[in-house]
Amino acid sequence: MRRQLKPHALEKELQVEVRLDEQAPRFTYRLRKEKLRQVRKREGRYLLRTNLTASDPAQLWRYYIQLVQVEEAFKNLKGDLAIRPVFHQNQDRIEAHIFVSFLAYCVHVTLRHRLRQHAPGLIPRAVLEKFATITMLDAWFPTTDGRWLLFARYTQPENEHKLLLTAHGKLTAPHATV
Numbered sequence: 185m186r187r188q189l190k191p192h193a194l195e196k197e198l199q200v201e202v203r204l205d206e207q208a209p210r211f212t213y214r215l216r217k218e219k220l221r222q223v224r225k226r227e228g229r230y231l232l233r234t235n236l237t238a239s240d241p242a243q244l245w246r247y248y249i250q251l252v253q254v255e256e257a258f259k260n261l262k263g264d265l266a267i268r269p270v271f272h273q274n275q276d277r278i279e280a281h282i283f284v285s286f287l288a289y290c291v292h293v294t295l296r297h298r299l300r301q302h303a304p305g306l307i308p309r310a311v312l313e314k315f316a317t318i319t320m321l322d323a324w325f326p327t328t329d330g331r332w333l334l335f336a337r338y339t340q341p342e343n344e345h346k347l348l349l350t351a352h353g354k355l356t357a358p359h360a361t362v
Contacts, residue, residue: 260292261285263309303348314344 232248239247272278295308323335341349 257289257293260308261289311348314348317342318345 232244234244236244270281272281292308295311299306318341319339321337323337325333327333
């Protein structure tokens, strides 16, 4: 009885055969050297296929990099920024949603750029997760004359928060007492 193994990443370069005989089970393989040489020659190289025939190859590469950045932007909007599709019925709300999403992306890109300058090993997702632990509470208290007093309270920033907030000298930690 002969059995072929399931396809693997190396299936084009490696031929594997398993024989299950009652007397002598065998496992054999053969390396397809010519196929492996072809793969090695192409490793680390891109082949871009396009309908832009008169363009400079360097310009095509820049277009490709821009495409990758746009795809990354949509990934960030869906993932790190937690912006999901919202089905608005009103044109003004649609435009407002797009505007807020764009602003959020701009903040995300700016944060990534600032982190590269001031904290190269840090990524925006980690910073956003860290700041998600800071919460704000609005405490409303009625007065005897019918008015309301509003006290906004924040959780006390931890040392990591303070370090991130003051890293570039523009932001300060919220002042709050509980």
